[in-house]
Amino acid sequence: MDSKLVIYNTLSRRKELFEPINPPLVGLYVCGPTVYSDVHLGNCRTFVSFDLIFRYLLYLGYKVRYVRNITDAGHLEGDRDEGDDKFAKKAKLEQLEPMEIVQKYTLGFHDVLRLFNTLPPSIEPTATGHISEQIEMVKQIIENGYAYEVNGTVYFDVEKYSQTNDYTLLTNRQLEDMLNNTRELGGQDEKKGRLDFALWIKAKPEHIMRWPSPWGIGFPGWHIECSAMSNKYLGNQFDIHGGGMDLAATHHTNEIAQSQACNQTAPAKYWMHTNMLxxxxxxxxxxxxxxxxxxxxxxxxxxxxxxxxxxxxxxxxxxxxxxxxxxxxxxxxxxxxxxxxxxxxxxxxxxxxxxxxxxxxxxxxxxxxxxxxxxxxxxxxxxxxxxxxxxxxxxxxxxxxxxxxxxxxxxxxxxxxxxxxxxxLGLKEDSAENNGDLEKLMDFLIKLRHEAKIAKDYSTSDLIRNSLQEIGFQLKDSKEGTIWSKS
RNA sequence: GGCCGUGUGACCGAGUGGUUAGGUUGAGGUCUGCAAAACCUUCUACAGCAGUUCGAAUCUGCUCACGGCCUCCA
Structure with a gap:
């Protein structure tokens, strides 16, 4: 277990020796997909990358709890805190219940990852299954003084937070630059600071996905789910938090802020980000x-x-x-x-x-x-x-x-x-359908060809070889004899 | 504009202050009835300019080009 594993940590921007908080246990949290449409290949790359990481940690002998969430609620169109819920929008479009959308694309996601031979995570929690945990977290953040409620929506107070914490840990940006460079967006009136983001959002009457909360009927903000679920299953502090690079600046930055504001500790020791396809x-x-x-x-x-x-x-x-x-x-x-x-x-x-x-x-x-x-x-x-x-x-x-x-x-x-x-590496033979019958059949054909060759009947031997080639079987001659493979 | 990063041979893609990455492709060879497969050999590199250094593609600076984030996305 005294491995020399070195991990690039986005927090420090350098490679660091991997030292788990409680060896041999390792807590790994990876931001999963938002299941409102088919996963594309770029998404798959991230999950394949973390599958490799998961597998190698297991190989090293660590007992890894790998948590990868399914985001099935609260993800806004355009982070304006007034956009449509992605699931509600898609549901309207396809004339389905939001949970039908979620079910459809969750199953599709699992099918695809199975084809890529990724190991399932230890826990795959959903945002909708953890509404109360998210509400509790928001309550705690408010109690700690880092969030405020306006008209049924709760915002995280970035300015207050950054007085005592580094909000830009992952990006190295200057807060002032961020303030100056944030575009003028609609729905800003309620917020105290323009960088503030929603923890809980008031549901408009037409909103389908809605839950009761201390602040009225609403739904959770995008970032809070990961904070709530990583905390529930991995604790206040865990080893590795990962996701695609595109999540670092916004999603993960806000996750850190929320967790820190709620629990007074940094959630993860190592932040890993996979690059884009x-x-x-x-x-x-x-x-x-x-x-x-x-x-x-x-x-x-x-x-x-x-x-x-x-x-x-x-x-x-x-x-x-x-x-x-x-x-x-x-x-x-x-x-x-x-x-x-x-x-x-x-x-x-x-x-x-x-x-x-x-x-x-x-x-x-x-x-x-x-x-x-x-x-x-x-x-x-x-x-x-x-x-x-x-x-x-x-x-x-x-x-x-x-x-x-x-x-x-x-x-x-x-x-x-x-x-x-x-x-x-998690590779496997693609043609796992090989059975004994095929084996016997191929042996027979190889023997036929061999006898034709001995008789110098090359037209027959080539016919066997070339015909097999055409239907996807390649014969390979060597001194040891002839073997075959699917081409 | 700010932050982060990238620029490697025909293509993909590692790495390193001085030594062959690897895969695919091209060329030659061995083997073979001929092929294929396999094996051996081999060609075209580190964006540009300047600096540090005994020595840089690898460090530093500048230039050019490209990408990501700053608005949802792994």
Whole structure:
């Protein structure tokens, strides 16, 4: 457990040694999706990134409580405290109950993440399920003097807060600059300060999602849910709070302020932010309309896509970039990742066929150390993957009889693949539907072709090989015989 | 305008004050009945200018370009 894991902390803007507050327990909170529409690929990247982080913490032996919320209420259109609730708006549009919207897109979200082979979080709380916790928190903040109520809406008093606290911890901005640069927005009259944000919002008569509160009928502000739920499940102080980079300046800044104002302590020790997925250099986003839906990517049914790509290839594509770098999407890049991923998995498939020698020319323990070093350095999956391609070369070389490995080395190899490829990177074979019948059938075809080759009947042997190629099975000849894989 | 960040070879993408990232692609080779696969070898790099340094693509400054946040978004 005395790992050398180093994490980039947005608070300090540098990498810090990871020291959990109560080892071996680790509390991890990640801002989840707002479920009023389909998740797009950019959203998925964040959750895949935190899946990698979650998995590596587990590998290190930590007992991680991973909380990722579902935002299903209170998220305003345009942060004006008078906009429409996103769910209510969408519900009107689709003529559905708000909770039907929530249900539909929550299920869709889960389906997509399952395809990407992410582990489910330990707890997945919803905003609507924690209204009373949010109300209690707002009450406490008011009691502590950092919020005030106007006409049924409660605002957080940023000016008061910043007298004794640093409101701009995450962004390094000057409060005055923020004041000067905030645009003139509507609905400002009620607020004392223009940076003040709503904790609780009075519901207009047409509002569908509404709850009673000490301040009248209303609904919670966007930021308070995460503060309330992280506090409930992870305590006043926990280890890691994460989310997309776009959340740092506003959402997370306000979360810190709320938690601090309520509990007199900073909520999280490490703040981690994942970078954006871009398309042609521009951020993929819902409002920009340049987002892919995952099923479009899988099927290739999108104007920007040449073909479809399997979920695991896409996951691999994401893991080949570091989580704090932007990742630019293109067909070429995906194609490259797809081929690399298949090369990796094909090599792994050879593992059971490898034969041990009495001597070993490779040092698997050394490679494992480098893999750990890579992940210890702020979860550097691209370097880990580079190391794994070294392993690919070794496996292929051993299979070809050009390199020797002993029994112990083989065991280490199995373990390495199991730990780093399956458990940490979270990759798996896409074609899990392989069954014994297919295996027998392919063996039969390979035998037929082999006999044709012995008889020098190359037209028959090529017909078998090429026909299989056409329907997606590739035959590979080697001195050890012929094997096959799905192409 | 403010804050934060980025600019690496055909493409994607790591890293580092002096040593090969890696994947994909191109070229050559080994193997093969021919291929494919695999393996070996190999080409085109660190936006520009100036400075620090024995040495910088890596540090500093400036310039240019791009992106994110400052309004909902992972």
């Amino acid at each position: 871009t398309v042609n250099g521009a951020r993929m986003s819902k409002s920009a309309g340049n987002g892919f839906l995952p099923h479009e990517l899988f099927s290739g049914n999108h104007p920007l896509l040449n073909r479809g790509y399997a979920p695991m290839s896409v996951r691999f594509f994401m893991l080949q970039a570091h989580y704090r770098s932007t990742l630019d999407f293109s067909n070429e890049a995906l194609e490259a990742s797809d081929k690399g991923y298949k090369r990796l998995m094909n090599a792994i498939a050879l593992l059971p066929k490898l034969k041990a020698s009495n001597t070993s020319e490779v040092n698997i323990a050394e490679i494992k150390d480098r893999c750990i070093q890579a992940m210890d350095d702020d979860f550097n999956s691209p370097i880990l993957i580079a190391e794994l391609f070294e392993v690919v070369r070794i496996i292929n070389s051993v299979y070809d009889g050009k390199t020797k490995i002993d029994l112990k080395g083989l065991e280490q190899l199995h373990l390495l693949i199991n730990d780093f490829v399956y458990n940490i």
